[in-house]
Amino acid sequence: MHDVANVALxxxxxxxxxxxxxxxxxxxxxxVSGFIGSGGAFVLTPGxxxxxxxxxxxxxxxxxxxxxxxxxxAYKRFKYGQVDLKLxxxxxxxxxxxVQIGIKIQRWILAKWGPAGSDLYVSVSFVAVLVIVGxxxxxxxxxxxxxxxAEKVALLARKLQSINLPPMITFKTANVRxxxxxxxxxxxxxxxxxxTIAVGGFIGVPGMIYMLGVSGLVASASELVVxxxxxxxxxxxxAMHGMVDIRLVLIILAGxxxxxxxxxxxxxxxxxxxxxMVMATIMxxxxxxxxxxxxxxxxxxxxxxxxxxxxxxxxxxxxVSMCFALLTGATIILASMWKAKRAAYSPExxxxxx
Amino acid sequence: MSxxxxxxxxxxxxxxxxxxxxxxxxxxxxNLMNHCVQVAGRLGCDLAALGVDVQNDGPEFExxxxxxxxxxxxxxxxxxxxxxxxIKGGDVAVAVEEAIHETKRVEFVLVDSxxxxxxxxxxxxxxxxxxxxxNHKGDNVMSAHSESSKSTVLAxxxxxxxASAACYAAVFTHANSVAQVFAKGGLYAALPIVTVLxxxxxxxxxxxxxxxxxxxxxxxxxxxxxxxxxxxxxVQRQRPRAYAQVNPFHNMDQ
Numbered sequence: 001m002h003d004v005a006n007v008a009l010x011x012x013x014x015x016x017x018x019x020x021x022x023x024x025x026x027x028x029x030x031x032v033s034g035f036i037g038s039g040g041a042f043v044l045t046p047g048x049x050x051x052x053x054x055x056x057x058x059x060x061x062x063x064x065x066x067x068x069x070x071x072x073x074a075y076k077r078f079k080y081g082q083v084d085l086k087l088x089x090x091x092x093x094x095x096x097x098x099v100q101i102g103i104k105i106q107r108w109i110l111a112k113w114g115p116a117g118s119d120l121y122v123s124v125s126f127v128a129v130l131v132i133v134g135x136x137x138x139x140x141x142x143x144x145x146x147x148x149x150a151e152k153v154a155l156l157a158r159k160l161q162s163i164n165l166p167p168m169i170t171f172k173t174a175n176v177r178x179x180x181x182x183x184x185x186x187x188x189x190x191x192x193x194x195x196t197i198a199v200g201g202f203i204g205v206p207g208m209i210y211m212l213g214v215s216g217l218v219a220s221a222s223e224l225v226v227x228x229x230x231x232x233x234x235x236x237x238x239a240m241h242g243m244v245d246i247r248l249v250l251i252i253l254a255g256x257x258x259x260x261x262x263x264x265x266x267x268x269x270x271x272x273x274x275x276x277m278v279m280a281t282i283m284x285x286x287x288x289x290x291x292x293x294x295x296x297x298x299x300x301x302x303x304x305x306x307x308x309x310x311x312x313x314x315x316x317x318x319x320v321s322m323c324f325a326l327l328t329g330a331t332i333i334l335a336s337m338w339k340a341k342r343a344a345y346s347p348e349x350x351x352x353x354x
Numbered sequence: 355m356s357x358x359x360x361x362x363x364x365x366x367x368x369x370x371x372x373x374x375x376x377x378x379x380x381x382x383x384x385n386l387m388n389h390c391v392q393v394a395g396r397l398g399c400d401l402a403a404l405g406v407d408v409q410n411d412g413p414e415f416e417x418x419x420x421x422x423x424x425x426x427x428x429x430x431x432x433x434x435x436x437x438x439x440x441i442k443g444g445d446v447a448v449a450v451e452e453a454i455h456e457t458k459r460v461e462f463v464l465v466d467s468x469x470x471x472x473x474x475x476x477x478x479x480x481x482x483x484x485x486x487x488x489n490h491k492g493d494n495v496m497s498a499h500s501e502s503s504k505s506t507v508l509a510x511x512x513x514x515x516x517a518s519a520a521c522y523a524a525v526f527t528h529a530n531s532v533a534q535v536f537a538k539g540g541l542y543a544a545l546p547i548v549t550v551l552x553x554x555x556x557x558x559x560x561x562x563x564x565x566x567x568x569x570x571x572x573x574x575x576x577x578x579x580x581x582x583x584x585x586x587x588x589v590q591r592q593r594p595r596a597y598a599q600v601n602p603f604h605n606m607d608q
Contacts, residue, residue: 014529064547064550065550067550068550068551068553069554071554072554072561075558076562232547235547235550236543236547239542239543239544239545239546239547241539242537242538242539242540243539244536244537244546245537246525246536246537246545246546246549246550247526249546250526250550250553253550253554253557254557257557257558257561258561258565261558261561261562262570264572265565265570265571265572268572340573
């Protein structure tokens with residue numbers, strides 16, 4: 001294992017272009033994570049791999065930058081009164097179990113159908129989950145936007161909150177009292193998705209909103225606590241296997257700590273449904289992006305025939321559209337922040353006369 | 355006498371709401387200029403600056419008002435507000451009323467002296483005065499406070515920025531050897547974990563102060579943003595009625 005890491009370290013040439021690329025992707029990823037609670041780092045693993053970093057080192061280094069970033073974002077949003085620590089840690093506990101289940105499923109698929117089967121499973125999960133959840137979140141965000149911007153608790157959440165199944169837990173900041181047993185499926189699904197597509201928040205945040213009845217603002221902030229707890233556990237595991245390239249982690253962290261704080265500040269300006277809007281937009285574009293990657297794995301499994309040139313083009317489209325998803329999210333965040341800041345107008349004063 | 359000076363290139367007969375800013379004898383105080391630009395920005399109005407030549411100074415007045423109006427319109431322009439300038443002579447109230455009719459859609463008039471307001475009782479739109487007292491305590495305290503807090507943030511940004519740069523320099527001057535030691539695995543796993551935590555503290559503090567320095571800070575908390583609460587309606591329990599028994603023989607002994 002250590003040899004793989006050392007080979008990778010020798011292999012990567014950290015030139016100015018690489019450093020700038022990692023810093024920028026880190027910044028934009030951080031901005032999105034600070035705003036929607038997760039989803040900013042999914043470009044980094046393929047991004048690092050495109051620079052020549054082996055897959056395992058890329059995954060490990062990505063995770064190692066994610067948990068301090070989530071910690072800083074959670075701290076910042078905690079100061080704004082948006083984080084429910086109790087909710088975050090309760091979900092993180094079941095998410096930890098979800099990660100283990102996800103890893104076991106992955107191993108089973110890997111043993112049965114090989115790497116192409118595993119990749120196909122990941123891509124199909126990506127497309128299925130992101131399309132279903134993304135469309136639902138988008139519809140909800142559009143409805144809220146049309147009805148004047150007030151968030152309402154989902155019907156399912158109302159019903160679950162009214163069921164008295166001990167132990168009942170009160171989450172003060174989220175303003176929710178619900179049975180512990182209803183938090184478990186949300187946590188498990190978050191962990192399962194995190195182990196499969198590395199972005200658990202795409203199911204964790206909608207789960208908190210539509211199953212538990214938490215507002216988008218508190219859900220996205222509390223997701224940062226879940227990401228911190230899960231990421232720290234995963235990073236220690238990867239670091240013990242010597243898979244973390246500290247240089248890559250620190251460069252990405254330099255950008256993402258700037259971005260995550262800007263994203264967190266952004267949540268205080270925009271209307272709550274904008275969090276859902278950004279999340280749904282990113283999810284749907286990423287789903288399309290992963291859709292372009294599916295033919296490659298189908299070909300590897302011998303299910304379809306396609307020439308190498310087309311596969312290469314589809315792979316490029318997939319990566320570019322993933323970057324586009326992140327950029328679109330960042331643009332919406334910055335534009336809505338700008339718009340909201342204009343509304344809270346404060347002009348510059350006249351320069352003092354000598 | 356009426357003269358329109360177009361300071362911005364846009365059409366001065368725009369059909370937008372306006373605030374009429376009056377400078378008696380062509381003088382617009384800094385306080386008045388700052389306030390009118392702030393209010394216009396918040397309300398989404400344009401500005402119409404009116405210089406009134408009360409003392410009939412003629413060309414001298416025109417020269418003075420042009421300089422002052424240019425300053426006001428430049429300030430407005432910097433903040434994305436359209437501004438036009440007018441010159442009139444004679445009585446302030448008459449000049450203001452004429453300007454209101456010529457300019458159209460004037461929401462209210464801003465002046466910098468309460469004495470001027472008192473002379474404009476018959477003006478058809480509200481007239482508001484802005485205090486231009488240079489010794490106004492509130493202003494001085496505010497600006498001193500803002501200056502000191504800005505310098506504190508600047509010092510913190512510089513301090514954390516230097517510390518962050520030093521940390522990065524320490525790692526990247528020996529990048530390859532550091533990376534190899536950190537990737538040894540086992541108990542060496544503590545090294546990358548502790549390092550990222552330390553970096554996130556130093557660099558995170560730098561990032562926080564940098565955004566503050568650039569004026570990007572969280573908006574004040576809005577009470578309207580609270581989520582809808584799902585809770586059972588409390589049943590109003592009937593409070594037992596208190597009965598006081600008055601003893602009519604209470605003070606009989608005294």
